[in-house]
Amino acid sequence: MQTRLKIESKGRRKPDDKQFNDLKDGVQRVKLSEGCPYLCPYCYEDDKLKVFPIPELNGGIIKILDMNFLWQPKIIERINQLADMRIRGQFFEATSGFDFRFMTQEIAYALKKAKFINIRIAWDWGLKDQYKIKDVLNMFFKAGYKPNSIGVFMIVNWKIPLDVCDLKLDLLKVWNVGVCDCCFDGGYSIAIPEYWTQTQR
Numbered sequence: 001m002q003t004r005l006k007i008e009s010k011g012r013r014k015p016d017d018k019q020f021n022d023l024k025d026g027v028q029r030v031k032l033s034e035g036c037p038y039l040c041p042y043c044y045e046d047d048k049l050k051v052f053p054i055p056e057l058n059g060g061i062i063k064i065l066d067m068n069f070l071w072q073p074k075i076i077e078r079i080n081q082l083a084d085m086r087i088r089g090q091f092f093e094a095t096s097g098f099d100f101r102f103m104t105q106e107i108a109y110a111l112k113k114a115k116f117i118n119i120r121i122a123w124d125w126g127l128k129d130q131y132k133i134k135d136v137l138n139m140f141f142k143a144g145y146k147p148n149s150i151g152v153f154m155i156v157n158w159k160i161p162l163d164v165c166d167l168k169l170d171l172l173k174v175w176n177v178g179v180c181d182c183c184f185d186g187g188y189s190i191a192i193p194e195y196w197t198q199t200q201r
């Protein structure tokens with residue numbers, strides 16, 4: 001088990017009352033849920049779960065912005081509902097990635113059937129989670145995803161030291177999947193060099 005740390009200073013973002021749903025240039029960005037149970041110290045997401053109805057799907061690509069999409073109850077039913085509502089040529093993408101702690105083979109099959117693309121998995125913590133990440137990759141491969149359609153989020157510039165991040169990168173290279181980086185503090189332009197030195201950044 002990784003040691004989970006308490007929230008440090010910034011506080012949590014209050015869940016929105018109104019559902020975010022925006023369509024621009026054929027891309028629909030929507031929230032189907034809010035909240036995450038983990039309260040990671042580098043994240044603003046609240047631990048209260050809020051589930052929104054699935055709105056009309058009008059985009060060619062539907063980007064689901066939920067911070068922990070898989071935390072919703074009856075997640076397979078929700079994914080199947082999306083599959084039933086989609087029309088030919090529509091695809092889904094979960095932009096914040098899938099939480100390996102909630103992943104199952106059944107979910108991987110459901111995501112594939114519903115036409116989720118550009119799969120992302122979050123691996124924010126240390127090397128101890130490598131076997132679980134590999135298990136989840138295998139679930140996606142078994143469901144029919146190719147390695148080049150999968151990326152793994154790694155948080156950088158935080159308390160996971162640079163040498164551990166380098167080892168994680170080596171593993172991702174061996175597994176032949178992509179890397180999606182994610183910066184502690186909400187953005188590179190205001191990155192706080194609190195845990196990594198300036199040159200390590």
Ligand code: SF4
Binds near residue numbers: 045
């Ligand atoms: S970083 Fe991910 S797992 Fe951690 S609290 Fe935020 S949404 Fe949840």
